Amino acid sequence: MPTIPSGNQEPQPHQHRQVAESFGADAERYDRTRPRYPEAMVSRIVAGSPGPEVLNVGCGTGIDGRQFQAAGCEVLGVDPDARMADFARRSGVQAEVATFEAWDPAGRRFDAVVAGQAWHWVDPVVGAAKAAQVLRPGGRLAAYWNAFDLPPDLAEEFTAISRRVMPDSPFDFRAMPSVDGYQKLIDKAADGIRKAGGFGDLEQWRFDWERSYTRDEWLDQMPTFGLLTRIPPDALAEVLAGTGAAVDAAGGSVVMRYFTMVVTAASAV
Template sequence: MPTQPAGQAPPSDPAPHRHRRMAESFGVDAERYDRTRPSYPDAMVERIAATAPGPGVLDVGCGTGTAARQFQAAGCTVLGVEPDARMADFARRSGVEVEVAAFEAWDPAGRTFDAVVAGTAWHWVDPVEGAAKAARVLRPGGRLALFWHVFDLPPALAGAFTEAYRQVMPDSPFTIDPRAPRSAMDGYRPLFDKAADGVREVGGFDEPERWRFDWERSYTRDEWLDQLPTSGALTTLPPDGLARVLEGAGAAVDAMGGVFTMSYATVVVTAARTGEAGPA
C-alpha cells in the first residue's frame, strides 16, 4: 500500500502527519483504493492476533477496511477509526464498524481493546500522541502493531516514475530527493525508528520489536497503472499531471515486456502493553 512515490523511500519530511490534506486525500477514489491496494500477509495477521490477549481490535486509519476484514476473518472483533468519511463509508459497506475521526482526537468513550493496529497509516499519526492514546485504550498485555509494505521497484520503472513526478510537482514536500537511499528498506528505517521511539517515550509498553514478512506479487501494466493513482504522492495531482506520470510509468512497464514482479517486505513495529501505569 504505497503512500509515497512508488518504489522510493518515504518522504524525508520529519512530520508527515502534519500534511493533513494528503493524509485525508485517499478517499477520492475509495473503490479503486480497495480494489488495487495489496492486502497483508496472513501470517502477519495470525501472529498479531495470537499474541494479543483477546479478540478486540482497534484499527487506526482503517481506510477501506483491508486489514480490518483480514482480522475479522481471523476471528477478531474490529472497530475502525478513519479520518476520511469516504473511506469509512466504503469500509462500513464491506462489513466493518468505523468511527470517523483523526486518532489523536478520537474519543474511546471508556472502551478498551486487546490490540491496536495500523496498516500503512501510522505515519499520518503523531507518533507520541498516537502511542499515548494506544496505551490508554489497550488492556494489560494488549498489543500495539504498526505495519507497512516496503518494496523496491525495478530500477528502470523507478527512474521513469521519479522523473515524471519531479517534472509535475517539483515543489511538493513529498518530491523524491535524488540523494535518498537506493534501498526502500533503508528509507523506511527512520519511519520505523520514529514509531518505536514514540512508544518508548510514552512508557507503558515493553521494548518494541520488528517483525518482517517477505512475499512477492506480479503486476501487469494495467494493474500497476490502476494502483498508482491511490498513492499519497498522486492523490492530490490535477488530472493532466496524473496523466503525465502514468504515461511515463506505463512506457517503462511496456519496455519491460508489460509485466514485472515486485518483492515486498511487510514490516511490523510492535510492543505489548505492560501492567505499569501509562500516560494519563
C-alpha cells in the same frame, strides 16, 4: 501510566493533513489496488494478543480490518476521512470518523491496536499513549508498513516521466521508501512508544514477499500514491501514459518486492 505531551514540535508527517486525508478521493480504487498484508503477520499479531477485539487505527477502506476479521477478530476502525470510513462500513468493517488523537473511546477497551500504512499520520507519542490507555493488560500495539523495491530500470523511467510532467514535484520513484526508508518510520514509532510509557519490550518483525502486476494493475494503483492524489487530472493522465509505455517496453509487467515491517509491543499497564 502513558504520558501525553504538550507544547510545540517540529513539523512531522502526521501534521500534513492535506496528504493524510487525500486518499479518500477515490476510495474504491484505493481498496481495489493497494496491497494486502501477509497472513503470517496477521496470525502473529492475533496470537500475541489476549483476545479478539481489535482497534484498527487509520482503517482506511478496511483492507487490514477485513483480514483481521477473517482471522476471527472483532474489528472497530477509526479514520479521519469520512469517505474512507464509509467504504470500510460498506465492506463490513465498523468504523468511526476521527483522528486517533481526538477519538473518544467512550470507555471501550481492546486486545490489540493495529495500524497498517497509517501510524506515521498519528502523533507518535500521543498515539502510543492513547493506545496504552485503551488496551487491556497484555494487549498489543502493532504498527506496520509495506515497503517495496521497484526494479531499478523502471524506477529510473518512472521518475523521468514524473519529472518531465511535473518539473517542480519532489516525486522520485528511485527514492520511494524501501526498507531503509521505512526503518525511519519504525524508529520514530518505537521512540514514541518508549516516550509514552505503558508498554513492555519493543519488537520488530519483517515479512518478505513478492507480487507481479500487469501493466493495467500497476497503472490502476499509481493514482493512490500520496503525491499523485493531488495533481491535476491532465498531468496524472500524462504520467500514467508514459508509465504504461515504460512497462510495455519492459515486458508488460512489474514485479514488486515487498517487505512488511512491524513495530510492536504489549501493554504493561
